[in-house]
Amino acid sequence: MLITVARYLLPALAGFALAWAIQGWRLEAAAQAHAAKLAAIEREREAERRHAAEAARARLEAAQAKADAAVAAQARLETRLKEEQARVKAALYALPSRPCLGSEHLGLLAQSPGIRLGPVPQAPGGALGPAAGPSADPAHPAPEGRGAWGEGLTATDTAVTGWMIDAAALYETCRGRIEALRQWAEQSD
Template sequence: MIKLPSLWPWALVAVVSAAVGYGLAAKVGAGQTARAEAALARCEAGRAEDARAAADAAARLLARAQEAEASAAARLAERQAAFNKRLKEVKNEIYSLATGRECLSGALRLRLNAALAADDLPARPGGSRAAAAEPPADPGDSQAVSTDADIAGWILDAARLYDDCRARIDAIRHWDEVTRDGR
Protein backbone atom coordinates (compact mmCIF):
# COMPACT_ATOMS: atom_id res chain seq x y z
CA MET A 1 0.00 0.00 0.00
CA ILE A 2 0.98 3.37 -0.72
CA LYS A 3 1.22 5.56 2.19
CA LEU A 4 -0.78 8.73 1.79
CA PRO A 5 0.64 11.83 3.17
CA SER A 6 -1.09 13.12 6.24
CA LEU A 7 -3.45 16.07 5.79
CA TRP A 8 -3.21 17.17 9.36
CA PRO A 9 -0.24 19.49 8.91
CA TRP A 10 -1.90 21.14 5.94
CA ALA A 11 -5.14 21.53 7.78
CA LEU A 12 -3.29 23.05 10.71
CA VAL A 13 -1.55 25.53 8.40
CA ALA A 14 -4.90 26.43 6.83
CA VAL A 15 -6.56 26.99 10.21
CA VAL A 16 -3.65 29.09 11.51
CA SER A 17 -3.57 31.13 8.28
CA ALA A 18 -7.30 31.73 8.47
CA ALA A 19 -7.07 32.79 12.10
CA VAL A 20 -4.19 35.17 11.40
CA GLY A 21 -6.02 36.57 8.35
CA TYR A 22 -9.22 37.01 10.31
CA GLY A 23 -7.31 38.72 13.14
CA LEU A 24 -5.51 41.06 10.74
CA ALA A 25 -8.74 41.83 8.92
CA ALA A 26 -10.48 42.59 12.20
CA LYS A 27 -7.61 44.82 13.29
CA VAL A 28 -7.55 46.70 9.97
CA GLY A 29 -11.35 46.91 9.96
CA ALA A 30 -11.38 48.19 13.53
CA GLY A 31 -8.85 50.88 12.61
CA GLN A 32 -10.88 51.95 9.61
CA THR A 33 -14.06 51.87 11.66
CA ALA A 34 -12.44 53.99 14.37
CA ARG A 35 -11.24 56.53 11.77
CA ALA A 36 -14.68 56.61 10.13
CA GLU A 37 -16.39 57.06 13.50
CA ALA A 38 -13.95 59.87 14.39
CA ALA A 39 -14.66 61.59 11.05
CA LEU A 40 -18.39 61.21 11.64
CA ALA A 41 -18.05 62.67 15.14
CA ARG A 42 -16.11 65.67 13.72
CA CYS A 43 -18.78 66.15 11.07
CA GLU A 44 -21.57 66.03 13.65
CA ALA A 45 -19.68 68.44 15.92
CA GLY A 46 -19.22 70.81 12.98
CA ARG A 47 -22.92 70.60 12.12
CA ALA A 48 -23.86 71.28 15.73
CA GLU A 49 -21.50 74.28 15.80
CA ASP A 50 -23.02 75.58 12.57
CA ALA A 51 -26.51 75.15 14.03
CA ARG A 52 -25.48 77.02 17.20
CA ALA A 53 -23.95 79.81 15.09
CA ALA A 54 -27.11 80.06 12.97
CA ALA A 55 -29.31 80.14 16.09
CA ASP A 56 -27.09 82.84 17.63
CA ALA A 57 -27.24 84.89 14.43
CA ALA A 58 -31.03 84.54 14.28
CA ALA A 59 -31.33 85.54 17.94
CA ARG A 60 -29.13 88.61 17.34
CA LEU A 61 -31.19 89.56 14.29
CA LEU A 62 -34.44 89.14 16.22
CA ALA A 63 -33.12 91.21 19.13
CA ARG A 64 -31.95 93.92 16.73
CA ALA A 65 -35.36 93.90 15.01
CA GLN A 66 -37.17 94.19 18.35
CA GLU A 67 -34.89 97.05 19.43
CA ALA A 68 -35.47 98.75 16.09
CA GLU A 69 -39.22 98.30 16.44
CA ALA A 70 -39.18 99.81 19.93
CA SER A 71 -36.98 102.66 18.77
CA ALA A 72 -39.15 103.33 15.72
CA ALA A 73 -42.32 103.24 17.80
CA ALA A 74 -40.80 105.64 20.33
CA ARG A 75 -39.65 108.00 17.57
CA LEU A 76 -43.09 107.83 15.97
CA ALA A 77 -44.82 108.60 19.27
CA GLU A 78 -42.45 111.51 19.95
CA ARG A 79 -42.95 112.90 16.48
CA GLN A 80 -46.73 112.60 16.68
CA ALA A 81 -46.79 114.21 20.12
CA ALA A 82 -44.63 117.11 18.94
CA PHE A 83 -46.76 117.58 15.83
CA ASN A 84 -50.00 117.40 17.81
CA LYS A 85 -48.65 120.01 20.23
CA ARG A 86 -47.74 122.31 17.33
CA LEU A 87 -51.12 121.61 15.71
CA LYS A 88 -52.97 122.58 18.88
CA GLU A 89 -50.99 125.80 19.16
CA VAL A 90 -51.63 126.68 15.53
CA LYS A 91 -55.34 125.90 15.82
CA ASN A 92 -55.62 128.17 18.84
CA GLU A 93 -53.86 130.95 16.91
CA ILE A 94 -56.03 130.41 13.84
CA TYR A 95 -59.25 130.56 15.81
CA SER A 96 -58.11 133.75 17.50
CA LEU A 97 -57.02 135.28 14.17
CA ALA A 98 -59.95 134.09 12.05
CA THR A 99 -62.33 136.85 11.10
CA GLY A 100 -65.21 134.62 10.12
CA ARG A 101 -65.31 136.07 6.66
CA GLU A 102 -66.63 134.03 3.79
CA CYS A 103 -63.94 132.23 1.79
CA LEU A 104 -65.87 129.62 -0.16
CA SER A 105 -69.37 130.11 -1.40
CA GLY A 106 -71.86 127.35 -0.92
CA ALA A 107 -71.90 126.53 -4.64
CA LEU A 108 -68.11 126.25 -4.77
CA ARG A 109 -68.11 124.07 -1.68
CA LEU A 110 -70.71 121.79 -3.26
CA ARG A 111 -68.58 121.51 -6.42
CA LEU A 112 -65.44 120.64 -4.41
CA ASN A 113 -67.32 117.99 -2.44
CA ALA A 114 -68.75 116.54 -5.67
CA ALA A 115 -65.23 116.36 -7.14
CA LEU A 116 -64.03 114.41 -4.12
CA ALA A 117 -66.88 111.91 -4.44
CA ALA A 118 -66.52 111.48 -8.21
CA ASP A 119 -65.98 107.93 -9.44
CA ASP A 120 -63.98 108.51 -12.58
CA LEU A 121 -61.71 105.49 -12.21
CA PRO A 122 -61.59 103.03 -15.10
CA ALA A 123 -63.64 99.86 -14.79
CA ARG A 124 -61.94 96.96 -13.08
CA PRO A 125 -60.93 94.00 -15.21
CA GLY A 126 -63.12 90.97 -14.73
CA GLY A 127 -66.38 92.81 -14.82
CA SER A 128 -66.86 93.63 -11.14
CA ARG A 129 -67.57 97.27 -10.42
CA ALA A 130 -66.15 99.26 -7.58
CA ALA A 131 -68.47 100.28 -4.78
CA ALA A 132 -70.26 103.52 -5.37
CA ALA A 133 -68.55 106.59 -3.96
CA GLU A 134 -69.78 107.72 -0.59
CA PRO A 135 -71.75 110.92 -0.57
CA PRO A 136 -69.71 113.91 0.54
CA ALA A 137 -69.33 114.42 4.26
CA ASP A 138 -70.94 117.81 3.85
CA PRO A 139 -73.94 117.30 1.58
CA GLY A 140 -73.89 121.02 1.24
CA ASP A 141 -76.28 123.79 1.16
CA SER A 142 -75.86 126.24 -1.66
CA GLN A 143 -76.53 129.04 0.82
CA ALA A 144 -73.95 127.85 3.41
CA VAL A 145 -70.46 129.27 3.23
CA SER A 146 -67.07 128.23 4.53
CA THR A 147 -65.22 130.73 6.62
CA ASP A 148 -61.52 131.33 6.83
CA ALA A 149 -61.50 129.32 10.08
CA ASP A 150 -63.15 126.35 8.30
CA ILE A 151 -60.56 126.45 5.53
CA ALA A 152 -57.70 126.70 8.02
CA GLY A 153 -59.12 123.73 9.94
CA TRP A 154 -59.30 121.64 6.78
CA ILE A 155 -55.72 122.56 5.90
CA LEU A 156 -54.52 121.63 9.39
CA ASP A 157 -56.36 118.31 9.24
CA ALA A 158 -54.72 117.54 5.90
CA ALA A 159 -51.31 118.52 7.34
CA ARG A 160 -51.91 116.22 10.34
CA LEU A 161 -52.83 113.30 8.10
CA TYR A 162 -49.79 113.92 5.93
CA ASP A 163 -47.45 114.16 8.90
CA ASP A 164 -48.90 110.95 10.42
CA CYS A 165 -48.31 109.11 7.15
CA ARG A 166 -44.79 110.50 6.78
CA ALA A 167 -43.93 109.60 10.39
CA ARG A 168 -45.14 106.01 9.86
CA ILE A 169 -43.11 105.66 6.68
CA ASP A 170 -40.03 107.07 8.44
CA ALA A 171 -40.54 104.59 11.30
CA ILE A 172 -40.75 101.70 8.82
CA ARG A 173 -37.67 102.98 7.00
CA HIS A 174 -35.74 103.24 10.29
CA TRP A 175 -36.74 99.71 11.30
CA ASP A 176 -35.76 98.37 7.88
CA GLU A 177 -32.35 100.09 7.97
CA VAL A 178 -31.56 98.70 11.42
CA THR A 179 -32.69 95.15 10.70
CA ARG A 180 -30.98 94.96 7.31
CA ASP A 181 -27.71 96.65 8.37
CA GLY A 182 -28.28 99.34 5.74
CA ARG A 183 -28.43 96.79 2.89
Protein backbone atom coordinates in the same frame (compact mmCIF):
# COMPACT_ATOMS: atom_id res chain seq x y z
CA MET B 1 -0.90 10.34 4.57
CA LEU B 2 -3.39 11.78 6.87
CA ILE B 3 -0.61 13.09 9.00
CA THR B 4 1.08 14.69 6.03
CA VAL B 5 -2.15 16.34 4.99
CA ALA B 6 -2.81 17.43 8.55
CA ARG B 7 0.71 18.74 8.81
CA TYR B 8 0.24 21.00 5.80
CA LEU B 9 -3.42 21.70 6.25
CA LEU B 10 -3.33 22.70 9.92
CA PRO B 11 -0.77 25.49 9.43
CA ALA B 12 -2.69 26.67 6.34
CA LEU B 13 -5.93 26.72 8.29
CA ALA B 14 -4.23 28.50 11.21
CA GLY B 15 -2.77 31.07 8.79
CA PHE B 16 -6.14 31.57 7.16
CA ALA B 17 -7.79 32.00 10.58
CA LEU B 18 -5.08 34.44 11.66
CA ALA B 19 -5.44 36.45 8.44
CA TRP B 20 -9.21 36.50 8.89
CA ALA B 21 -8.84 37.73 12.46
CA ILE B 22 -6.35 40.43 11.46
CA GLN B 23 -8.62 41.58 8.64
CA GLY B 24 -11.56 41.73 11.08
CA TRP B 25 -9.53 43.81 13.50
CA ARG B 26 -8.56 46.16 10.69
CA LEU B 27 -12.17 46.51 9.57
CA GLU B 28 -13.31 47.09 13.13
CA ALA B 29 -10.60 49.71 13.67
CA ALA B 30 -11.56 51.42 10.38
CA ALA B 31 -15.24 51.37 11.39
CA GLN B 32 -14.39 52.88 14.76
CA ALA B 33 -12.25 55.58 13.10
CA HIS B 34 -15.05 56.32 10.64
CA ALA B 35 -17.59 56.54 13.49
CA ALA B 36 -15.27 58.90 15.37
CA LYS B 37 -14.98 61.13 12.26
CA LEU B 38 -18.77 61.15 11.84
CA ALA B 39 -19.22 62.08 15.51
CA ALA B 40 -16.69 64.93 15.12
CA ILE B 41 -18.50 66.20 12.00
CA GLU B 42 -21.84 66.03 13.82
CA ARG B 43 -20.39 68.00 16.76
CA GLU B 44 -19.09 70.64 14.32
CA ARG B 45 -22.48 70.88 12.63
CA GLU B 46 -24.23 71.19 15.96
CA ALA B 47 -21.84 73.99 16.97
CA GLU B 48 -22.49 75.74 13.63
CA ARG B 49 -26.26 75.41 14.09
CA ARG B 50 -26.02 76.76 17.64
CA HIS B 51 -23.84 79.67 16.44
CA ALA B 52 -26.28 80.43 13.57
CA ALA B 53 -29.24 80.35 15.98
CA GLU B 54 -27.48 82.71 18.39
CA ALA B 55 -26.59 85.09 15.53
CA ALA B 56 -30.19 85.01 14.25
CA ARG B 57 -31.49 85.71 17.76
CA ALA B 58 -29.08 88.64 18.11
CA ARG B 59 -30.18 90.05 14.72
CA LEU B 60 -33.84 89.65 15.70
CA GLU B 61 -33.29 91.40 19.04
CA ALA B 62 -31.43 94.24 17.28
CA ALA B 63 -34.21 94.59 14.70
CA GLN B 64 -36.83 94.58 17.46
CA ALA B 65 -34.92 97.25 19.38
CA LYS B 66 -34.73 99.38 16.22
CA ALA B 67 -38.43 98.87 15.55
CA ASP B 68 -39.27 99.83 19.14
CA ALA B 69 -37.13 102.96 18.81
CA ALA B 70 -38.85 103.85 15.52
CA VAL B 71 -42.31 103.37 17.06
CA ALA B 72 -41.35 105.53 20.05
CA ALA B 73 -39.95 108.23 17.76
CA GLN B 74 -43.13 108.15 15.65
CA ALA B 75 -45.29 108.42 18.77
CA ARG B 76 -43.26 111.45 19.91
CA LEU B 77 -43.62 113.01 16.45
CA GLU B 78 -47.39 112.46 16.39
CA THR B 79 -47.74 113.90 19.89
CA ARG B 80 -45.69 116.95 18.90
CA LEU B 81 -47.77 117.39 15.72
CA LYS B 82 -51.05 117.18 17.66
CA GLU B 83 -49.83 119.73 20.20
CA GLU B 84 -48.64 122.06 17.43
CA GLN B 85 -51.91 121.58 15.54
CA ALA B 86 -53.94 122.44 18.66
CA ARG B 87 -51.78 125.53 19.32
CA VAL B 88 -52.13 126.79 15.74
CA LYS B 89 -55.87 126.15 15.67
CA ALA B 90 -56.34 127.99 18.95
CA ALA B 91 -54.50 130.98 17.49
CA LEU B 92 -56.49 130.64 14.24
CA TYR B 93 -59.87 130.72 15.96
CA ALA B 94 -58.83 133.90 17.80
CA LEU B 95 -58.59 135.71 14.44
CA PRO B 96 -61.58 137.35 12.73
CA SER B 97 -63.34 135.18 10.18
CA ARG B 98 -65.09 135.93 6.88
CA PRO B 99 -66.94 133.81 4.31
CA CYS B 100 -64.62 132.09 1.84
CA LEU B 101 -66.33 129.19 0.01
CA GLY B 102 -69.99 129.04 -0.97
CA SER B 103 -72.25 126.00 -1.00
CA GLU B 104 -71.45 125.24 -4.68
CA HIS B 105 -67.73 125.13 -3.92
CA LEU B 106 -68.29 123.00 -0.85
CA GLY B 107 -70.51 120.64 -2.83
CA LEU B 108 -67.84 120.20 -5.50
CA LEU B 109 -65.17 119.59 -2.87
CA ALA B 110 -67.37 117.02 -1.15
CA GLN B 111 -67.73 115.15 -4.49
CA SER B 112 -64.02 115.26 -5.35
CA PRO B 113 -62.04 112.02 -5.13
CA GLY B 114 -59.68 111.87 -2.20
CA ILE B 115 -61.39 114.72 -0.34
CA ARG B 116 -63.74 114.01 2.50
CA LEU B 117 -65.22 117.12 4.05
CA GLY B 118 -66.26 116.74 7.60
CA PRO B 119 -68.28 119.34 9.41
CA VAL B 120 -67.00 122.88 9.25
CA PRO B 121 -65.07 123.44 12.47
CA GLN B 122 -66.95 125.52 15.04
CA ALA B 123 -65.15 128.76 15.61
CA PRO B 124 -66.01 131.39 18.16
CA GLY B 125 -67.77 134.48 16.87
CA GLY B 126 -70.44 132.96 14.65
CA ALA B 127 -68.49 130.96 12.05
CA LEU B 128 -70.32 127.99 10.65
CA GLY B 129 -70.01 124.90 12.78
CA PRO B 130 -71.00 121.26 12.68
CA ALA B 131 -74.72 122.01 13.00
CA ALA B 132 -74.71 124.45 10.09
CA GLY B 133 -75.14 121.89 7.33
CA PRO B 134 -75.31 118.21 6.52
CA SER B 135 -72.09 116.22 6.36
CA ALA B 136 -70.64 114.80 3.16
CA ASP B 137 -71.63 111.34 4.36
CA PRO B 138 -72.53 109.12 1.37
CA ALA B 139 -75.21 107.47 3.49
CA HIS B 140 -77.04 110.83 3.65
CA PRO B 141 -76.64 112.43 0.20
CA ALA B 142 -77.81 115.96 -0.49
CA PRO B 143 -80.94 116.46 -2.59
CA GLU B 144 -80.44 116.60 -6.38
CA GLY B 145 -78.98 119.91 -7.59
CA ARG B 146 -77.68 120.92 -4.18
CA GLY B 147 -74.19 120.57 -2.79
CA ALA B 148 -73.54 118.30 0.14
CA TRP B 149 -73.60 121.36 2.36
CA GLY B 150 -77.00 122.67 1.25
CA GLU B 151 -78.01 126.00 -0.27
CA GLY B 152 -76.72 129.23 1.16
CA LEU B 153 -74.07 127.72 3.41
CA THR B 154 -70.51 128.96 3.32
CA ALA B 155 -67.21 127.98 4.82
CA THR B 156 -65.18 130.73 6.39
CA ASP B 157 -61.52 131.37 5.78
CA THR B 158 -61.00 130.12 9.34
CA ALA B 159 -62.71 126.79 8.51
CA VAL B 160 -60.73 126.40 5.29
CA THR B 161 -57.49 127.16 7.12
CA GLY B 162 -58.48 124.60 9.78
CA TRP B 163 -58.96 121.98 7.06
CA MET B 164 -55.56 122.88 5.65
CA ILE B 165 -53.95 122.50 9.06
CA ASP B 166 -55.60 119.09 9.47
CA ALA B 167 -54.43 118.00 6.01
CA ALA B 168 -50.88 119.19 6.73
CA ALA B 169 -50.87 117.30 10.04
CA LEU B 170 -52.06 114.11 8.33
CA TYR B 171 -49.39 114.54 5.66
CA GLU B 172 -46.64 115.06 8.25
CA THR B 173 -47.82 112.01 10.21
CA CYS B 174 -47.75 109.88 7.07
CA ARG B 175 -44.39 111.27 5.99
CA GLY B 176 -42.96 110.57 9.45
CA ARG B 177 -44.19 106.98 9.35
CA ILE B 178 -42.69 106.38 5.92
CA GLU B 179 -39.38 107.94 7.03
CA ALA B 180 -39.35 105.76 10.16
CA LEU B 181 -39.94 102.66 8.03
CA ARG B 182 -37.19 103.71 5.61
CA GLN B 183 -34.69 104.28 8.42
CA TRP B 184 -35.59 100.97 10.06
CA ALA B 185 -35.12 99.14 6.74
CA GLU B 186 -31.73 100.80 6.17
CA GLN B 187 -30.57 99.90 9.69
CA SER B 188 -31.82 96.34 9.33
CA ASP B 189 -29.79 95.63 6.19
